[in-house]
Amino acid sequence: MKRLLKNLLILLTILAVADLTLGALLDVLRDHAPDGRYQKARYTLEQCREDIVIIGSSRGESNYVPEIFEDSLNAPCWNASRGGQGMPFFRCMQEGILARYTPRIVILNLETRILQQDLTPDYEVAGLLRPFYSSHAEIRPILDRISPHEKWLLKSRLYSYNSSFYYLLRPYFFEGLDGHLSDKGWKPREGNVNERLVKDVENLTYDSPLDPEAVAELDLLVGKFLDRGSQVILVVSPDYARKVESSTTLTYLQDFAKKSRVPLFIYSDDTAMAANAGYFADPDHLNETGAVFFSKMLSHEIRQTLPTGILGLAH
Amino acid sequence: MLFNSIDFAVFLPIVFLLYWLVANKNLHVRNGFLLMVSYIFYGWWDWRFLSLIFFSSFVDFFVGLSLAKIENQTRRKLLLIVTLCTNxxxxxxxxxxxxxxxxxxxxxxxxxxxFNSHTLNIILPVGISFYTFQTMSYTLDIYKRQFKPTRDPIAFFAFVSFFPQLVAGPIERAANLLPQFFEKKEFQYALASQGLKKMLWGLFMKVAVADRLSLYVEAIYNYPDLHTGLSFMVATVFFAFQIYCDFAGYSLMAIGCAEMFGFKLMENFRRPYFATSFKEFWSRWHISLSTWFRDYVYIPLGGNRGSKLRTNANLFTTFVVSGLWHGANWTFVVWGGIHGLLQISEKRLSRLGNFTLPRVAKIALIFVVTCFTWVFFRAATVGEAWHIVTTIVTASGNDIHIGDKGIFAFSILSLLILFTVDFINEYRPEVDLMNHRLYYVRVATVALLVLYIVSLGVFDGSQFIYFQF
Structure with a gap:
């Protein structure tokens, strides 16, 4: 028994040293990534100071062109969105930003059913931010909810990089695959909707019940920005060939926006956009042309809506 | 409790130390301790279902004693029917x-x-197929006078619920496992060390291979209308390794865990994808179940003692029943039926002449056909399976869905490591690095494996596929 315990102790010591060493090496790779998703998340959590911040998932990342918002609203803009993410990631971005400064305008891109879906898978994908767990106390309470044991697993530095290596190393070999630095967080998509998928606009209704946890997280997300004095703008992006006539989420958002006095722009019922295959890279995302058109249209509407005091805008 | 959970990582060392330092001083105390921790292990999932294991053990214990005592064949048959009906x-x-x-x-x-069917909202108790078959084999062996029952209820109850193999096997025979509960055990470093290594490799198979591959497989199989033949082909090959690593990984962890407590369980998987015939495949795949069906279904049906037609019918029936054991769905029945037909065809072909294919070609052929059968195992319905097979065979569509490139790349990497280790174990066992003669090589191999699991394992607490069977 003593021999077994002695050998286990030796092994544990080797593992602890390897964990710390490899963790430190990976920290260096994370901090020096020329671009890519880790560079982008680090920039949002640690460096960004832009007046306008866009937060969303893949639609947020592809549909909003920061340069257009900058030109139209006359203030620097950063797109902090990340594909495949949901409310937990948005909250992490918020905590990282608010820990350092208060943006003047926050544009939240929301999906038509975002408040009707269970958040469990969204917590799992927010695991992308595990490498920042030890250095960012403000996001820990959110990441701890990934699993009951996450807090303990994340004691390992190596575990915080679990499955991240491909995307961590890729920017060192291929530039701009997750968007170029000059695009300020925007990830343009090329091409058009596959010919097989070209069809007439379909009218849709999503009437499943709201998820209380998702609703609570949205309330917190918007509430925290408002409490700090940011102007929050809620936007629902358009989809190709899908006109969402109503959804429980949209109904809630409309009431919520009215109650919180937050502008809400819904484009998911915009038939003209939904019918234009030339604007879409796939049914869910605008292509570069569509994104430019959409950003111009939205920034113009925001400009019309916002009080003159914000950013010193003049109508 | 799952082997790949933090709960188990806390449970195991506590139980291990208490077992060797406290409980092992007395045989009855030790067996009582094993029974208690086994019930805690199972009850962690849902304590209510402990009553089922208890009831099943209770019935078989007393039926076993009675079967040994009674000489009257009619009464013995009646008792057997009682236990068969109960289980x-x-x-x-x-x-x-x-x-x-x-x-x-x-x-x-x-x-x-x-006809209005009344379905019920029933929770499937974890491992019910495994412990039911284990207790059944005990009673059947006593009925056939091949085994004498134990009079020690604690040892028997511990045998039925022995936590390393309670929920997903190997399905042990009483003749192998029960006597081990009456042996005095001394702590053996070599056995405990081997047990830990087996658990580690099993964990690698589960979290670094099976769970990694499942991410891709689910993305394809859950949307059968969206994907091309090529994507289904890749997903099916991935699933072949997913189910192998999921189940063989669990079995290996069970065997390793038992060894840490001084118990030896039967080998359950022996690198099945190196089989050169379907007969050999089934002598390497889920060995404890295959031999159970051979001894308690195929042979009682008449085995190969009758005409060719009867033998084939027995073989086919055994495989269909085996398919149904895997799950309450027609897909499993079809899967079992196809394997039955493959065995029959293989027998006929071998009688027709001696086909000499190179060994590699035979392995490849068996693997490809086995993959075809896995489509039926994995698909949600028979219709869906047929759609997938058609999509593959007609090579519908020419692009391949890669999905998340990281997941795909790590899936390939894990398969390469698995293949290398299985190849070494199959053909060059002397090169096995985990059991190398040099201490430093062994330690380095174990450390690298742990680091790989931490870095690239999937830790979403996913259930083992075979728990549902």
């Missing part, structure tokens, strides 16, 4: 009630009659 009744109710009720209603509707 298969519980299994049938919890696992198959809804399946048969729905199938019955569908059969009526096919005949133009309407």
């Amino acid at each position: 298969f009744g519980l299994l049938g109710f919890f696992k198959y009630y809804n399946f048969f009720a729905e199938s019955f209603a569908e059969a009526f509707s096919l005949m133009g009659q309407s």
Whole structure:
């Protein structure tokens, strides 16, 4: 028994040293990534100071062109969105930003059913931010909810990089695959909707019940920005060939926006956009042309809506 | 409790130390301790279902004693029927009630009659198929006078619920496992060390291979209408390794865990994808179940003692029943049936002449056909399976869905490591690095494996596939 315990102790010591060493090496790779998703998340959590911040998932990342918002609203803009993410990631971005400064305008891109879906898978994908767990106390309470044991697993530095290596190393070999630095967080998509998928606009209704946890997280997300004095703008992006006539989420958002006095722009019922295959890279995302058109249209509407005091805008 | 959970990582060392330092001083105390921790292990999932294991053990313990005492054949048969009805009744109710009720209603509707089936909201108790088969083998062996029953209820109850193999096997025979509960055990470093290494490799198979591959497989199989033949082909190959690593990984962890407590369980998987025939495949795949069906279904049906037709019918029936054991769905029945037909065809072909293919070609052929059968195992319905097979065979579409490139790349990497280790174990066992003669090589190998698991394992607490069977 003593021999077994002695050998286990030796092994544990080797593992602890390897964990710390490899963790430190990976920290260096994370901090020096020329671009890519880790560079982008680090920039949002640690460096960004832009007046306008866009937060969303893949639609947020592809549909909003920061340069257009900058030109139209006359203030620097950063797109902090990340594909495949949901409310937990948005909250992490918020905590990282608010820990350092208060943006003047926050544009939240929301999906038509975002408040009707269970958040469990969204917590799992927010695991992308595990490498920042030890250095960012403000996001820990959110990441701890990934699993009951996450807090303990994340004691390992190596575990915080679990499955991240491909995307961590890729920017060192291929530039701009997750968007170029000059695009300020925007990830343009090329091409058009596959010919097989070209069809007439379909009218849709999503009437499943709201998820209380998702609703609570949205309330917190918007509430925290408002409490700090940011102007929050809620936007629902358009989809190709899908006109969402109503959804429980949209109904809630409309009431919520009215109650919180937050502008809400819904484009998911915009038939003209939904019918234009030339604007879409796939049914869910605008292509570069569509994104430019959409950003111009939205920034113009925001400009019309916002009080003159914000950013010193003049109508 | 899952082997790949933090709960188990805390449970195991505590139980291990208490077992060797405290409980092992007395045989009855030790068995009582094993029984208690086994019930805690199982009850961690849902304590209510402990009553099923207790009831099943209770019935078989007393039926076993009575069967040994009674000479009257009619009364012995009656007792056997009692235990068969009890065990298969519980299994049938919890696992198959809804399946048969729905199938019955569908059969009526096919005949133009309407029949309202009443399905129930039943939770399938984890591992019920495994411990039911284990207790059944005990009683059947006593009935056949091949085994003498134990008079020690604690040892028997501990045998039925022995936590390393309680929920997903190997399905042990009483003749192998029960006597081990009466042996005095001394701590053996070599056995405990081997056990830990087996657990580690099993964990690698589960979290670094099976769970990694499942991410891709699910993305394809959950949307059968969206994907091309090439994507299905890749997903099916991935699934072949996913199910192998999921189940063989669990079995290896069970075997390793038992060894840490001084118990030896039977080998359950022996690198099945190196098989050169279907017969050999089944002597390498889920060995404890294959031999169970051979001894308690195929041979009692007559085995190969009758005509060729009868032998083939026995073989086919055994495989269909084996398919149904895997799950209450027609997909499993079809999967079992196809394997039965493959065995029959293989026998016929071998009688027709001696086909000499190179060994590599034979391995490849068996693997490809086995993959074809896995489509039926994995698909949600037979219709869906057929759609997938058609999509593959007609090579519909020419692009491949890679999905998340990281997941795909790590899946390939894990497969390469698995293949290398299986190849070494199959053909060059002397090169096995985990058991290398040099201490530093062994330590380095174990450390690298742990680091790989931490870095690239999937830790979403996913269930083992075979728990549902």
